Amino acid sequence: MSSEDSVLIVGGGPAGLRAAVDLAEMGFNVVLVERRAELGGAPIRWKYHTLAPDMRPTEEVMSPLIDACKSNQRIKVYTSSVASSFSGSPGEFSVEVKGADGSSSTHRVGAIIVATGFEHFDARVDPRYAYGRAPDVIGINELEGMLRSGKIVRHDGSTPRRIGFVFCVGSRDRSTNPWCCTVCCGVSIKQAIELRRLLPDSQIYMIYMDIRTWGLWEKLYWDSMEKYGINYIRGRVGEVYYTGEKLLVKGEDTLVRGPIEVLFDMLVLAVGMEPGEGTRQAARVFGLNLNEYGFLKPRQPNIHFDSGVGGVFLAGACVAPMSIEEALEEGSAAAMQAAKVLIRSSKQRVPI
Ligand SMILES: Cc1cc2nc3c(=O)[nH]c(=O)nc-3n(C[C@H](O)[C@H](O)[C@H](O)COP(=O)(O)OP(=O)(O)OC[C@H]3O[C@@H](n4cnc5c(N)ncnc54)[C@H](O)[C@@H]3O)c2cc1C
Ligand code: SF4
Numbered sequence: 001m002s003s004e005d006s007v008l009i010v011g012g013g014p015a016g017l018r019a020a021v022d023l024a025e026m027g028f029n030v031v032l033v034e035r036r037a038e039l040g041g042a043p044i045r046w047k048y049h050t051l052a053p054d055m056r057p058t059e060e061v062m063s064p065l066i067d068a069c070k071s072n073q074r075i076k077v078y079t080s081s082v083a084s085s086f087s088g089s090p091g092e093f094s095v096e097v098k099g100a101d102g103s104s105s106t107h108r109v110g111a112i113i114v115a116t117g118f119e120h121f122d123a124r125v126d127p128r129y130a131y132g133r134a135p136d137v138i139g140i141n142e143l144e145g146m147l148r149s150g151k152i153v154r155h156d157g158s159t160p161r162r163i164g165f166v167f168c169v170g171s172r173d174r175s176t177n178p179w180c181c182t183v184c185c186g187v188s189i190k191q192a193i194e195l196r197r198l199l200p201d202s203q204i205y206m207i208y209m210d211i212r213t214w215g216l217w218e219k220l221y222w223d224s225m226e227k228y229g230i231n232y233i234r235g236r237v238g239e240v241y242y243t244g245e246k247l248l249v250k251g252e253d254t255l256v257r258g259p260i261e262v263l264f265d266m267l268v269l270a271v272g273m274e275p276g277e278g279t280r281q282a283a284r285v286f287g288l289n290l291n292e293y294g295f296l297k298p299r300q301p302n303i304h305f306d307s308g309v310g311g312v313f314l315a316g317a318c319v320a321p322m323s324i325e326e327a328l329e330e331g332s333a334a335a336m337q338a339a340k341v342l343i344r345s346s347k348q349r350v351p352i
Contacts, residue, residue: 007023007030010113013316014062017032017040019113023338029076032077038079039066039070046142055194064196081099083097111342117317126173128314129237136154140165160266162246162264163264168270182214182321185208185213185217191268234255235312237249240267245305247266247310249264272321287309
């Protein structure tokens, strides 16, 4: 492999996988480095059941990409590995890849794509929601696994009848993360619909600040009320207690401006997206800037792929919270930029 026809991609989630497949299909070689043991990013790690807004099985979107990366001769996958150092200039970088097993290899590549994604907000950080203290308080990421298994059960094995969702947990909150996660309204509503299909006798309450189902995701919101009888309470949760039998949620109804107290069998927290240690590690290695929130900071705010470091491109939720469809598109956009660098630096220069 020569540096002129190879790209190193850091992160094997939707954005990194899409970039890898696009580059391989264009005839370039790819070194794909994923720090976890398996490819697929958040959708595979958390066993997303279906994807909002169309409730498409996650495999239909992710498996073709993962399989292509594993089988394409042009893509060399390093799992349980990170890029540990880099040097050089666009068209001729040298990158060291270190494995968790102590292995090490050096790769000459012409361009680099960083697609290190996000982490879910750890709701233990905000004690209001009793996450980690009371039973049957779970995150939307954990509910995806239950939906996939088709078994929605409380800690004692019983089936919950009254289920509450709390929106904006670890998002739009200056004491934790001030940004909006952009997808968790839609993901929560998708999950509520799936719960009603699985448990037709259940009652579901969504405790929200605002509903942000942008673009075509808005249909989920209308369907949830009109077809599935899901209830909406505009309010904020102040405290959650376990009574020994149920979860008592205390807060404020911000429409009628009065206190509320509601009992639930299960509480689902719409935990947000935040930058993780993987992104900070990549930023250190490649000399990338972080914004005030810890996401990777593009050189210009409206052009995500431009990292400001020549030959190094950004894609996906390491730059900002986003949906899978956006992460896939950003992977393709970064692949195109990397291809331009390779073509420019190749011996057979083509006019651009
Ligand atoms: C609960 C929940 C449900 C969601 N459901 C939907 C949905 O239904 N529909 C939808 O459109 N969107 C959904 N999303 C959003 C979706 O998960 C993201 O848009 C998508 O995962 C972003 O892809 P990504 O590749 O940018 O990041 P990720 O999926 O986070 O993948 C990044 C990868 O990079 C790896 N990595 C990190 N750091 C390093 C490093 N330093 N070196 C090597 N590898 C590294 C990580 O291990 C990971 O595999 C959901 C989000 C949440 C919170
Ligand atoms: S997407 Fe919805 S739940 Fe998530 S932070 Fe934004 S407003 Fe809150």
